[in-house]
Amino acid sequence: MVCTPLIQLREEQVGYGPDPVLRDLDLSIAAGEKVALIGESGVGKTTLLKRLYSLVCEHAALCPQQLGLVPELSVYHNIFMGRLDQHGFWYNLLNLVRPRRRDREAIFNLAAELGLEPQLDSSVDQLSGGQRQRVALGRALYRASPIFIGDEPVSAVDEFQAERLLALINRRHETVVVALHDQAAALQHFDRLIGLRDGKIVLDAPSAELSLADLARVYEQ
Numbered sequence: 674m675v676c677t678p679l680i681q682l683r684e685e686q687v688g689y690g691p692d693p694v695l696r697d698l699d700l701s702i703a704a705g706e707k708v709a710l711i712g713e714s715g716v717g718k719t720t721l722l723k724r725l726y727s728l729v730c731e732h733a734a735l736c737p738q739q740l741g742l743v744p745e746l747s748v749y750h751n752i753f754m755g756r757l758d759q760h761g762f763w764y765n766l767l768n769l770v771r772p773r774r775r776d777r778e779a780i781f782n783l784a785a786e787l788g789l790e791p792q793l794d795s796s797v798d799q800l801s802g803g804q805r806q807r808v809a810l811g812r813a814l815y816r817a818s819p820i821f822i823g824d825e826p827v828s829a830v831d832e833f834q835a836e837r838l839l840a841l842i843n844r845r846h847e848t849v850v851v852a853l854h855d856q857a858a859a860l861q862h863f864d865r866l867i868g869l870r871d872g873k874i875v876l877d878a879p880s881a882e883l884s885l886a887d888l889a890r891v892y893e894q
Contacts, residue, residue: 678701678702678703679702679703679704679706679729679820679848680700680701680702680725680728680729680850681700681701681702682698682699682700682701682724683699684697684698684699685697685698685699685724686698687717687720687721687724688717688720689720693872694717694720694872695717695720695721695869695872695873696872696873697873698721698873698874699874700867700874700877702725702848702850703848704819704847704848705847705848706848706849706850706864706865707843707848707849707862707863707864707865708849708850708851708863708864708865708866708867709850709851709852709853709859709862709863709865709866709867709880710722710850710851710852710853710866710867710868710869711852711853711854711856711859711866711867711868711869711876711888711891712868712869712870712891712892713870713892716869716870716871716872717869717872718824718852718869719738719824719852721869722822722823722824722850722852725822725850726822729820729822732818732819732820733818733819733820733821733822734755734813734814734816734817734818734820734821734822734846735813735822735823736809736810736812736813736821736822736823736824736826737809737824738824738825738828740805740806740808740809741809742797742805742808742809742812743797744796744797744798745796745797745798746796746797747793747794747795747796747797748784748789748792748793748794748795748797748800748808748811749772749777749780749784749793749794750768750769751797751808751809751811751812752780752783752784752808752811752812752815753768753772753776753780753815754812755811755812755813755814755815755816756815756816779815780793780811780815781793783811783814783815784811786841787807787808787810787811787814787838787841788807788834789804789807789808789811792804802829803829803830803831803834805829806826806827806828806829806830807830807838809826810823810826810827810838810842813826814841814842814845817845818846819846819847819848820846820847820848820849820850821842821845821846821848821849821850821851822849822850822851823842823849823850823851823852824851824852825851825852825853825854826838826842826851827839827853827855827858828854832855835855835858836858836861836862839851839858839862840862843862843863849863851863856885856888856889857885859880859888860880860883860884860885860888863880864879864880864881865877865878865879865880866878866879866880866883866888868888868891869891870891870892875891876888876890876891
């Protein structure tokens with residue numbers, strides 16, 4: 674029995690305008706895989722993630738590098754935005770003024786896992802960079818989607834928090850594709866690593882078959 678890939682690109686040019694960032698790209702990702710993208714800044718990881726998200730957006734949560742938070746609103750309301758499209762206009766408006774108990778409890782429990790429960794009613798513009806990144810992560814997690822796509826979702830937190838948050842992401846989603854700079858974390862938390870360089874895939878292998886030395890070669894010129 675042949676399994677249909679969840680995401681598949683065939684000889685695709687990925688990017689904007691006449692000069693693609695990634696060329697002749699062949700990539701398949703199956704349901705249940707935990708995949709990390711590695712490579713230097715500017716190599717096309719963000720571009721590839723956006724393309725992958727466009728193919729599965731109805732079933733995926735996106736945690737972008739630019740966060741996209743509303744600074745004037747509270748942590749609670751920014752996390753709640755992860756499910757805005759799952760409710761009607763009046764439900765969302767009422768929640769802005771007087772949150773429903775069920776929603777409040779669910780978001781409080783998630784905030785506790787993210788270490789944000791003391792800041793739940795604080796506006797995002799009062800938070801540190803690491804706290805803001807966790808709010809954006811919380812918004813993505815709150816969608817409860819089977820697929821998670823994240824662009825450096827733990828880059829602004831310390832190593833201990835990053836380990837815990839990556840484990841949380843993997844635990845809550847069937848399929849995960851993230852871009853990471855931390856090569857050791859990529860090896861530890863993901864079962865497949867994809868390396869990008871010079872507009873193409875130069876590494877695609879199970880993490881169990883790789884070492885840090887193998888990953889270092891992705892960055893060599």
